Amino acid sequence: MHANGRQPQRAPDRAPLRYERHRPEQTALYRLMQQHAASFIAHTEASTGSELPRFIKDEFDAFLECGILAHGFLRLRCGECGHDKLLAFSCKRRGFCPSCGARRMSQTAAHLVDHVIPHVPVRQWVLSLPIPMRVLLAVQPELVTPVLHVVQRVVMRHLLEAAGLKAADEGQGGAVTLIQRFGSAANLNIHLHCLVLDGVYRCGADGVPDFIEAGAPADEELHALLQTIIARLMKMLTRRGVLVEDMGQTYLAGPDADGEEARAVRPLQAAAIAYRIAFGPRAGQKVLTLRGAMPREGEARQPLCADIDGFSLHAAVRVEAHDRKRLEQLCRYISRPALSDERVQLNAAGQVELKLKTPWRDGTTHLVMTPLVFMQRLAALVPRPRLHLIRFHGVLAPNAKLRPLVVPQEPAETEQSTEAECEIEPAQARPGRISWARLLKRVFDIDMQHCPNCGAGELKIIAAILERPVIERILAHLGLDPQPPPRGRALEPGQDFAT
Secondary structure, eight states: OOOOSSOOOOOTTOOOBOOOOOOGGGSHHHHHHHHHHHHHHHHHHHHHSSOOOHHHHHHHHHHHHTTOGGGOEEEEEETTTOOEEEEEOOOOOSSSOHHHHHHHHHHHHHHIIIIISOSSOEEEEEEEOOHHHHHHHHHOGGGHHHHHHHHHHHHHHHHHHHTTOOSGGGOBOEEEEEEEEEOTTSOEEEEEEEEEESEEEEEOTTSOEEEEEOOOOOHHHHHHHHHHHHHHHHHHHHHTTSEEEETTEEEEOOOOOOSHHHHHHHHHHHHHHTTBOOSSTTTTSBOEEEEOSOOOOSOOOOTTEEEETTEEEEEEEEEOTTOHHHHHHHHHHHTOOSOOGGGEEEOTTSOEEEEOSSOOTTOEEEEEEOHHHHHHHHHHHOOOTTOOOEEEEETTSTTOTTHHHHSOOOOSSOOOOOGGGOOOOOTTOOTTOOOHHHHHHHHHOBOOSBOTTTSSSBEEEEEEEOOHHHHHHHHHHTTOOOSOOOOOOOOOTTSOOOO
């Protein structure tokens, strides 16, 4: 179902919030995709001589159908007053859809807090990578797993020593890693957010795990840990043949680019990582910037943050065991979507103005680019199918022996889900899955279980409308447009579609 990606505002009289259907066709991002998606695909394939991968085209098509009633919807009815409500289907994609990204953010955070992360202190470790490493992980995503193994081994060894233990068999740590693929400028920036239990578990004679807290690392320790991570990463990549040493120089081995997908995608990825333009008259150049803030000079060095040769390790954020609300806020932050509708606007010239979440050090607040260039970045953000972006380590790994003993326990009486929760769930739903209606109540305090018209009856799903003639009849009867928004035709590669 399609939930609004924007947080509703509470009325001044503190009246309860009411759900209003998100209308993506009214947003600048949707209009941009609607008018220029076909032209972007044609221009990219003409520039590379290769077909754009199917999973990117599918992402674009799914986004243009997301939240549009003309493509199908659920029909809900109040059992008391007969009030009807329509809920459009969503795309559920992972690339750049703000609405589905917001839903996934809230779902992920709620699941981690309620069912995964124990009631112990948690520290966030963030590892940022230099541009060549970002390119490498984008081109060869299978390397993310060995990179994560290196990082986790170094951090877990540090926690064992900080807890006063010497060997790995004396204690076990745990962590959840969310692999973020984007930066504030909609650039491709693969980096790791690790929520690490700030200590280790040690089992007593009775087999019951006891948590031993670890002290905060000193700045010198963090710098040494980053040096160790870099050294081990270089050794691992050299062993795998990714790094080549020749005459005292170390460089990345050239990846195999013979495949059609590689020829189409890699220029987009490389340009999006380096803040450059992939194709067109200004290929290789940076996009225009607007400076709406005062430049920041002489910033103080951040505590618990180490920087070496483009690598950065940050470990200053810690959440206490009892502060589950702040933990959920942190989980939402690291699982947030790449874009929000409010950050994307079109100016009078038809150019995209992308607002940065935080002004850059030089005072830049907005990036200005043509629709072609902006969509190059969106295409680069789409992850490959079956690429897992959430990983579990140590005692939190799916098959870890201690996991059932440390994760939050289910309440004695689980809340029964009903049809009134406005969510069609599989017959055997995954444990811990939160319905759409409960998620709205949890995050925004919006009640979707009860009828907004009478306030007493429960909304129940009476039908899923998928057939085109039925969709048109219902929407026409309600005075809504039964036709989906028209899409722009593909312009010739030589034509200008910057406006």
